[in-house]
Amino acid sequence: MTTEKGDATETAREVGGEAVRAGGRAGFAARGVLYVLVGALAVRIALTGTGEQADRGGAVAYTAATAFGAVLLWALGIGLAGMAVWRLSEAVLGAAGPKGHKAHRRALAAGRCVFYAGSAFLVLSFAVGERGSGEGSTDRQSRDLTARLLELPGGRWWVGAVAAGVLVAGLWIAGRAVLRKYWEELERERLTVRQRRLMDVTGVAGGVGRGLVFAALGFSGVKAAAAFDPGEAKGMDDAIRSFAQTPAGPWLLIAVAVGLVLFGLFSFGEAKWHEF
Numbered sequence: 001m002t003t004e005k006g007d008a009t010e011t012a013r014e015v016g017g018e019a020v021r022a023g024g025r026a027g028f029a030a031r032g033v034l035y036v037l038v039g040a041l042a043v044r045i046a047l048t049g050t051g052e053q054a055d056r057g058g059a060v061a062y063t064a065a066t067a068f069g070a071v072l073l074w075a076l077g078i079g080l081a082g083m084a085v086w087r088l089s090e091a092v093l094g095a096a097g098p099k100g101h102k103a104h105r106r107a108l109a110a111g112r113c114v115f116y117a118g119s120a121f122l123v124l125s126f127a128v129g130e131r132g133s134g135e136g137s138t139d140r141q142s143r144d145l146t147a148r149l150l151e152l153p154g155g156r157w158w159v160g161a162v163a164a165g166v167l168v169a170g171l172w173i174a175g176r177a178v179l180r181k182y183w184e185e186l187e188r189e190r191l192t193v194r195q196r197r198l199m200d201v202t203g204v205a206g207g208v209g210r211g212l213v214f215a216a217l218g219f220s221g222v223k224a225a226a227a228f229d230p231g232e233a234k235g236m237d238d239a240i241r242s243f244a245q246t247p248a249g250p251w252l253l254i255a256v257a258v259g260l261v262l263f264g265l266f267s268f269g270e271a272k273w274h275e276f
Contacts, residue, residue: 020089021276027083027116028274030076032267034059035210039260042240046253054257055236056119060126070127077124080116086276087113096185096275140235146221147230156225159233163221170214177207182266186273199273202266209259213239 037059041052052058063072090109094101149155149162176182182203191199213236220234220242234242240260244253 020086023079023082024086024274024276025082025271026079027081027086028267028271030079031083032264032271033063033076035206035260035264035267037062037264038236038240039209039257039262039264042257042260043254045241046244046250046257053237054240056122058237060123064126073123073127077120077127080120080123084113084117084120087116142217142221142233142235142238143230146224146233150224150228150230156228160222160225163218163225165218166221167215167218170211170216170218172211173214174208174211177204177211180204182207182270185275186270187275190273195269195273199266199269202262202269205259206261206263206266209256210263212243212256213260216240216242 034056038054038056041058041062042054045052045054053061060073060076063069063076066072087109090100091106091113095105095109099105146159149159152158180200180203182199186199188196216239217234217236220232220239224230224232240253240256243256244250246252
C-alpha cells in the first residue's frame with residue numbers, strides 16, 4: 001500500500017512537472033510572437049513613419065484586428081501565464097543546470113514571474129474586452145509612473161536607481177548575447193550544426209537588439225531623474241523610435257527592429273530546445 005501511494009505521488013509530481021514545462025514552452029512561443037510583431041511594427045515605422053505603436057500595446061492591437069484575433073489573444077495570454085508559472089517554479093524549486101539553485105538565479109526567476117504574470121493579465125484583460133488594459137501606450141504609462149515616483153520623498157533618487165538598473169540590465173542582456181551565454185540554458189546536443197548556426201544568428205543579433213532597447217529605456221529614465229522631468233521618460237515605443245534620432249538615422253532603427261524580430265525567432269527556438 002505504501003509503495004502504491006509513493007508511486008502515485010511520484011506520478012503526480014511528474015505530471016505536474018511536465019505541465020509546468022509545457023507552460024514554459026508555450027510562454028517562449030508567445031514571447032516570440034510578441035517580439036516578431038513589435039519588430040515588424042518598428043520596421044514599418046522606420047520605412048513609412050506610421051503612427052503605430054512599436055510596443056506590447058501595438059502588438060496586442062494588431063493581433064486583435066486579425067481574422068482570428070480573439071483566439072490568438074487568448075493563446076498569447078495563456079502562453080504568457082504558463083511562462084509565469086514556470087518561472088515561479090524556478091524561483092521556488094530552482095532552475096535546471098548546475099547553477100539553477102543559486103540565490104541570484106531564484107531571484108531573477110521571481111522577477112521574471114512577476115513580469116510575465118503582469119503581461120498575461122494585460123493581454124487576457126484585452127481579450128475579454130477591457131480595451132484600456134491590454135492596449136495602451138507604454139510611453140504614457142512610463143511618464144505617468146515616473147511622475148508619481150518623482151512626487152515621493154527622494155523620488156528623483158528612486159527614479160534614477162530604477163532607471164540605472166534597467167540601463168545596466170540592457171547592457172547585460174546585450175553582453176550575454178555577444179558572449180553567447182544563452183547556450184548555458186539550451187540543450188545543445190539536440191541541435192544539428194545548421195540549427196546551432198540559426199540559434200547563434202538569432203541569439204546574438206536578437207539579444208543585442210533587445211538589450212539596446214532596454215538600455216535606451218533606462219537612459220531615458222536617468223535623464224528624467226536628472227532633469228526632474230517625467231516627460232523625459234520613454235516607454236518601449238519612444239525608446240525604439242529614438243534610435244532614428246541618432247547620427248545613423250533610420251538605419252539604426254531598422255537594425256534594432258530587425259534584431260527584435262530575430263529575438264522573436266530565437267524565442268521560438270527556445271520553446272523547442274530550452275533546458276527544463
